[in-house]
Amino acid sequence: MSIELNHTIVHATDRDDTAAFLTDLLGLPEAAVYGPFRVVELGNGVSLDVVGAPGPVTSQHYAFLVGDEEFDAIHARIVDRGLTFWADPFHRQEGAINRNDGGRGLYWSDPDGHNLEIITVPYGG
Known part of the structure; x- marks a missing residue:
């Protein structure tokens, strides 16, 4: 297995x-x-x-591999809700989408500060 x-x-x-x-x-x-x-x-x-969690939450990173249609839908929901998003994991390129490895990707935060990411191509792809 x-x-x-x-x-x-x-x-x-x-x-x-x-x-x-x-x-x-x-x-x-x-x-x-x-x-x-x-x-x-x-x-x-x-x-x-x-x-x-009973106390402060330590931020983690969760990345989701999605198709192009899912990417567009998730991006639209992020924009519709007025959430800030970034092209990079360090949150320096606000409001942008990255084109790493020939795909698209973006990052946003959940209510506890977890760094969430969607990508359409795996890194190194």
């Missing part, structure tokens, strides 16, 4: 708001409840299991 990522835990000050934020922007089904988690199911069998 090959080794695959099955899930990762996302800490959030409000698990329900964070799960809704992710599913809404990414265009995914509503997150199911599993114990203390809201489970955000991604298309490749991996899930983001959002759990409430």
Whole structure:
């Protein structure tokens, strides 16, 4: 059997708001409840299991490989909601989309400051 990522835990000050934020922007089904988690199911069998954190949340990075149509839809939802986005992970190129490796990519932050990214071509592609 090959080794695959099955899930990762996302800490959030409000698990329900964070799960809704992710599913809404990414265009995914509503997150199911599993114990203390809201489970955000991604298309490749991996899930983001959002759990409430009692204190400050340490920012993490989550990157999503999407198709061109999904990229356009997610970008439109980010713009429609007035969210700031950047072309780079250091948030220096505000309002821009990168063209790395012949694809498109952008970064934005969730309510707890997690650095979210969508790309249409894997790095090194």
